[in-house]
Amino acid sequence: MVGNVVHDSAGNVHIFRGVNEPSLEWSCSGATSEVDYEIMSEKAAAGSTGGAGVGWNANVVRLPLNQDCWLNDPSNTSYDPTYAGTVDQQVQWAEQFGMDIILDLHWSDKGTYSVGAACLLASESGTGNCQQAMADAHSLTFWQQVAAKYASDKHVLFELYNEPFVGRGPGPSSASWSLWLNGGDDTADGFTVVGMQQLYNAVRSAGAADNLVIIGGLYWANDLSGVKANAVSGTNILYAAHVYETGTSALPTISTVAATYPVILTEFGDRSGSCATATDTTVTQYANKQGGSAPPVELSWTAWGFYAAANTCTFPSLISDETSYTPTAEGKVVQTALIAGP
Numbered sequence: 483m484v485g486n487v488v489h490d491s492a493g494n495v496h497i498f499r500g501v502n503e504p505s506l507e508w509s510c511s512g513a514t515s516e517v518d519y520e521i522m523s524e525k526a527a528a529g530s531t532g533g534a535g536v537g538w539n540a541n542v543v544r545l546p547l548n549q550d551c552w553l554n555d556p557s558n559t560s561y562d563p564t565y566a567g568t569v570d571q572q573v574q575w576a577e578q579f580g581m582d583i584i585l586d587l588h589w590s591d592k593g594t595y596s597v598g599a600a601c602l603l604a605s606e607s608g609t610g611n612c613q614q615a616m617a618d619a620h621s622l623t624f625w626q627q628v629a630a631k632y633a634s635d636k637h638v639l640f641e642l643y644n645e646p647f648v649g650r651g652p653g654p655s656s657a658s659w660s661l662w663l664n665g666g667d668d669t670a671d672g673f674t675v676v677g678m679q680q681l682y683n684a685v686r687s688a689g690a691a692d693n694l695v696i697i698g699g700l701y702w703a704n705d706l707s708g709v710k711a712n713a714v715s716g717t718n719i720l721y722a723a724h725v726y727e728t729g730t731s732a733l734p735t736i737s738t739v740a741a742t743y744p745v746i747l748t749e750f751g752d753r754s755g756s757c758a759t760a761t762d763t764t765v766t767q768y769a770n771k772q773g774g775s776a777p778p779v780e781l782s783w784t785a786w787g788f789y790a791a792a793n794t795c796t797f798p799s800l801i802s803d804e805t806s807y808t809p810t811a812e813g814k815v816v817q818t819a820l821i822a823g824p
Contacts, residue, residue, distance in 0.1 A: 483718050487779055488744050497824040498746060498782035500540035504789045507588035508605040510551035510562035516575050521807045522788055523579035539820040543576050544748055544784040546588035549624040550598035558595045560602050577637050586641035592673040593618035615648045616675035622684045629688035641696040642681040651701030659708035662700055678714050698722040704729040706739045724749040727761045733768055737777040746782040751812055757795040759815045766819040780824050785816040
């Protein structure tokens with residue numbers, strides 16, 4: 483990595499472009515398959531398994547995870563002894579089809595296993611959401627273990643925490659940014675949060691000296707305004723932003739941050755239920771330096787999400803089914819952008 487761009491082992495600028503593969507955050511068993519990875523990857527082609535006709539040409543996949551499914555602790559009733567193996571299978575499939583993989587800590591538990599267990603139980607009925615305001619003490623253990631496991635694999639990237647929202651927002655305060663960076667007592671959410679610097683240090687101390695680390699901003703990762711004043715101390719760091727239909731106003735600030743640091747848009751889409759494609763079009767064009775608020779360099783991204791949800795337009799889903807992998811309206815925009823390349 484040099485300045486605000488990522489380089490590959492040959493010294494060439496590398497731009498990550500791909501999709502999210504959800505389900506392992508709300509289910510310890512998930513709903514993924516090898517075919518998913520073949521279809522989304524750059525190696526998938528006409529006539530490939532699954533019958534999608536043409537591949538999506540992704541070079542990276544982002545995998546949302548649940549720390550309680552992973553952590554083997556006698557007090558953790560959500561622990562699944564097969565979960566680490568399931569995650570490892572995703573890593574193998576991604577690399578088999580020529581993709582890098584982002585392991586994203588998506589769901590946590592406020593440092594209390596019963597919170598995570600209740601969320602997982604509710605998710606089985608479609609009502610659970612275990613997104614918390616920030617990481618916790620259990621998140622540190624999660625990253626120590628995950629980083630140690632993949633320290634020798636530079637195709638594995640670590641996204642430390644999905645969508646921090648301490649202080650809510652918009653316009654997070656300096657106190658919220660301090661919690662985001664350093665951790666501390668989050669009285670509004672009722673637990674002690676672990677900051678991004680602590681999470682980053684946990685990854686590096688576990689032996690993962692060179693793996694790229696991704697760090698999302700505040701206001702559910704839509705706000706990067708405090709990044710420069712609260713930058714995490716370290717190397718090989720990208721900052722992540724999420725841009726949904728009401729968040730495109732953040733693009734000029736994202737561009738400002740991208741002048742100094744590498745930026746990746748790890749989620750975007752339209753969750754309004756309208757199946758509108760304007761946000762996907764705006765974001766993919768923006769990432770290619772098009773538009774009035776264009777960034778100084780082309781940006782990496784992973785679109786949400788390569789999963790055929792029942793609520794396709796509010797999820798939002800990039801595919802309408804997992805047999806033919808037919809793109810939704812939003813999916814067509816993303817697929818076209820991936821095929822066109824950076």
